[in-house]
Amino acid sequence: MKQLSILFLAIALLACTKKETPNTENLTQYVNTFVGTDGPGNTYPGAVVPFGMVQLSPDNGIGGWDRIAGYFWPDSTIAGFSHTHLSGTGAGDMYDLLLFPTNSRFTDDLWPNQKAYRPYSKFSHEKEEASPGYYKVLLESSGIEAELTTTDRVGMHRYTFPEDVQSKIILDLGYALNWDAPTETTIKIENDHSISGVRKSTGWANVQHVFFVAEFSKPFENIALTPESDMQNDTEVSGKNARFETTFSTTEGEQILVKVALSSASVEGARRNMQAELNHWDFDAVRAAADKKWEEQLSSIRVEGSDYQKEVFYTNFYHLFLTPSLLSDVDGTYKGADQKPKVADGFKRYDTFSLWDTYRAAHPLYTIVCPDEVENMIQSILAHYDETGLLPVWSMAGNETNMMIGYHAVPVIVDAYFKGLPMNAEKAYAACRASGMNDSEEMELYRKYGYVPFSEKGENWSVSKTLEYAYDDWCIAQFAKTLGKEQDYALFSKRADNWKNLYDEKTNFFRAKDIDGNFLEPFVSKEYTNVYCESNAWHYLFAAQHNIEGFRDLMRKERFTELLDSMFTYYPAADDDLPIFSTGMIGQYAHGNEPSHHVPFLYNFTDQPEKGQKYVREIIETQYSNKPDGYCGNEDCGQMSAWYVFASMGFYPVNPANGVYYLGSPSLDEAIIDLPNGKTFTIKAENNSKENVYVQSVTLNGKALTENFITHQQLMEGGELIFTMSNSPK
Structure with a gap:
């Protein structure tokens, strides 16, 4: 992947103390x-x-x-x-x-x-x-x-x-x-x-x-x-x-x-x-x-737009900061996840980590607007590892609930590391590796077969687990490579390709297999079964976030584009029995749940990025509001809100751990990010309106942007990103 090299460019970037920026208006009034x-x-x-x-x-x-x-x-x-x-x-x-x-x-x-x-x-x-x-x-x-x-x-x-x-x-x-x-x-x-x-x-x-x-x-x-x-x-x-x-x-x-x-x-x-x-x-x-x-x-991002836009933006931004929540006392004492008294020495111990949700966009957003707090979060995550021997999956109140799937503390750590946030890298890597090598949640079977086999027992979630484990493995591989752990790099790089083991070239979907390697029959892509976590085959179709180019090339770009189109146009039938978590539906895209949050930005990997711009703006306009029912699904500890904050400014982290933000269609006229290093990064959308959803051109610091993404390093260097908008595709 051409973005891999970008991952390492930000490693020398050090986080600084958040500067105090005077405000000319009260932002809490918009929440x-x-x-x-x-x-x-x-x-x-x-x-x-x-x-x-x-x-x-x-x-x-x-x-x-x-x-x-x-x-x-x-x-x-x-x-x-x-x-x-x-x-x-x-x-x-x-x-x-x-x-x-x-x-x-x-x-x-x-x-x-x-x-x-x-x-x-x-x-x-x-x-x-x-x-x-x-x-x-x-x-x-x-x-x-x-x-x-x-x-x-x-x-x-x-x-x-x-x-x-x-x-x-x-x-x-x-x-x-x-x-x-x-x-x-x-x-x-x-x-x-x-x-x-x-x-x-x-x-x-x-x-x-x-x-x-x-x-x-x-x-x-x-x-x-x-x-x-x-x-x-x-x-x-x-x-x-x-x-x-x-x-x-x-x-x-x-x-x-x-x-x-x-x-x-x-x-x-x-x-x-x-x-x-x-x-x-x-x-x-x-x-x-x-x-x-x-x-x-809230003042870390100042936006311009209508009062309605400000209300929706700052309400979402507010919800981002409700979790994680403080667990330690003023002297650092707290109840550990091993149920023993602990002391957080030199950091604030946080808990309430809804990582299956928040690793996707909330944690990358924290690295931009409050990196000092990210340091506390990383130390808290590692404290959980000290207390239990594994990184948290979904922790709260000094407990591990083991809810949801994956070991998504890994991308949170790896993302912070490559963005230069201070941490004990060797300890952090050991914790990531321990979670990647444990035997819970069918990890032993995953290592044996290269995928989690289907089982009729309970919520097997075999396809979803395989895809999410493969993503976390990719993160560990990049961490290992940087630390010179070549053997581990080879091991986890191989495991990062496990998504291919469940890809069915005949249907182009990820499908469940039994222990003999046979695809489970019958297969209906829109059905909600126990092999997909709170989802169906459509929601997990583009789940190889770490290798979108490889997935696209495997099925050919034309077919990749066709499936993206179908995802947003193949609507459920009137008599489909949709589960409670399938909300915010645009075709088979379910914005009310997290697995497909990155999908609208995948048109950047096709020859038709304007389609993604259209859908991003549609989601912004139809799935959020300033009313009590202003979320189309569970807000999920900041993830639903983080999507809006990123998307309304015009970019989003498709791969949450590689420091790359893919462009969309900014809905705000202007957003100014006050960076913790004393600089500012300004995003402007010229000729912007509800009708002008298509991007005609983009400049970064006065120069035409030749790529359809910006990097975290570019953002942290400060400057100005200007979108020119139109009511017709470029």
């Missing part, structure tokens, strides 16, 4: 945190700071797929405000430490069939608002106004009460939704205004520990601890469903504030986090500080 809370997006609207440990957000209190993140726009109930949430996933977990204010006005129970009384309130979107780092709602059933904000590790609540002698604040550790279930909970009353404890739970992540310290601005008047417990006295209660309730007499408009500090390690860790981050009661100052953090994060 709509409710986008994704309707439809399949599965986001939450609450308060969080970039990569924060706390995700303080309202819960409707009802389970189900639509409420995976705790909140669903069509609902009209709020059961409380919990401190941890997942953004845009299909995993119903977290919802730790539910806090809820109530009073004597409304005593209905949202869970009447359960033993414990759990109140709720009606609410309306007309009396609800949110912005990055802030959430506010009127609980209409009680007349209480609730406001939320947060620091990195501490959530802050401000409740404005009406007059009532039975005003209450409840902390319910037994509250659980979806896959989450408490296993051990404890609450201890420390004095007349503070409590501490722990919620241990299981769910998608098997062993979750959330220690906490909560301080109240008003002394407790009356206290009740749940009687449903294994141990109870006047000051402490424990069991699966520990619950604390305090009653106050409040005057009209009286405000009571609560601060809740978290830790995965210990109560003392939570206490240190509280002392370090929030040793005062100034809610508005905390909110302003959270807004400032978001301003600094």
Whole structure:
């Protein structure tokens, strides 16, 4: 591949500290945190700071797929405000430490069939608002106004009460939704205004520990601890469903504030986090500080376009920074993936790595806009390797969930290495190799046969695994070559060609084989079977991201182009039974799921790049919006958003680990990337409009661009990329 040499050009490029760039306008005003809370997006609207440990957000209190993140726009109930949430996933977990204010006005129970009384309130979107780092709602059933904000590790609540002698604040550790279930909970009353404890739970992540310290601005008047417990006295209660309730007499408009500090390690860790981050009661100052953090994060890219375009862009850019999430305390302590106490020495330990999704575009985007945080991410990934012997697959809350497929921490590491980000290269390589040589997820069979054989047992995903393993193998091979490990380079280079072992030249699709090398029959390309991960044969048709030229040449360029055309024009039939993850369909292209996100840019490998420009712009215009249902599929921890950010600026990383960005059709008039080395990279689209989707010419720093891509090195050197747009192909 001619791009291989480009991979190594960026190795000497060193990351620098992010510069502070003055802003002339408030960018957080363009963020709509409710986008994704309707439809399949599965986001939450609450308060969080970039990569924060706390995700303080309202819960409707009802389970189900639509409420995976705790909140669903069509609902009209709020059961409380919990401190941890997942953004845009299909995993119903977290919802730790539910806090809820109530009073004597409304005593209905949202869970009447359960033993414990759990109140709720009606609410309306007309009396609800949110912005990055802030959430506010009127609980209409009680007349209480609730406001939320947060620091990195501490959530802050401000409740404005009406007059009532039975005003209450409840902390319910037994509250659980979806896959989450408490296993051990404890609450201890420390004095007349503070409590501490722990919620241990299981769910998608098997062993979750959330220690906490909560301080109240008003002394407790009356206290009740749940009687449903294994141990109870006047000051402490424990069991699966520990619950604390305090009653106050409040005057009209009286405000009571609560601060809740978290830790995965210990109560003392939570206490240190509280002392370090929030040793005062100034809610508005905390909110302003959270807004400032978001301003600094969002200001790394400044765009020009309509207000609508800015709203969609900055909302997507905002969602990029909700994960990974902080796991370590202010002193570095955290619960490791081996369930033992650990200390992150000199780095911030992150978790919530949805790598099957985010390796594709989110992590390459991080290397541009926040390389310092990428260093923390790489060290966190390697810490997971220290703790478990393997790189993470899909890790969260100090656990490995082993969800999805591949060992996609590898491209994240390799991409960062070739972009010059500091790391212990030998250790990083050892970790990559260990994951590439392990025997889990049918890797032993993959090494034996050169592909994963079909099996009727469960979600075999044999074709998808083979293709994704081959891509990761290519990444390891490039890493090995640079480090002079020639034997490994030869081994993994050979394995990187394993995609060819499942290619059927008669159908031009990747198909499942049994252990004898026979293709599985019958074969219908649009059928969703257990050999493709959340996909069909169309979605994985172009999955050899590391060798698109080789795949194209294998089937001939003409056929390659025909299949690209068919992918966007062969629509499902009306009676096709599409699975829940097949959304955002344009023909067989499913933008609502990740495997084919790079496909529109593959027209750059044909003689008709204008077709890709048309489809990129169509996806931008039809699959994203600034409304609550503004995502066509799960937002997936930043990947769906990263696609938009890249595509709207006019380029995308087809191969996420080779430092090459292929051109598309920029929808924004201008985007200025403030690079961490003090330079800027400006992208302009001249004569741009909704109709002018075709690129007539491109210049880089005043010179005609002769290739249909730019490199990471070119981008980091700063300069100006100018597209000239037209309403007809070149």
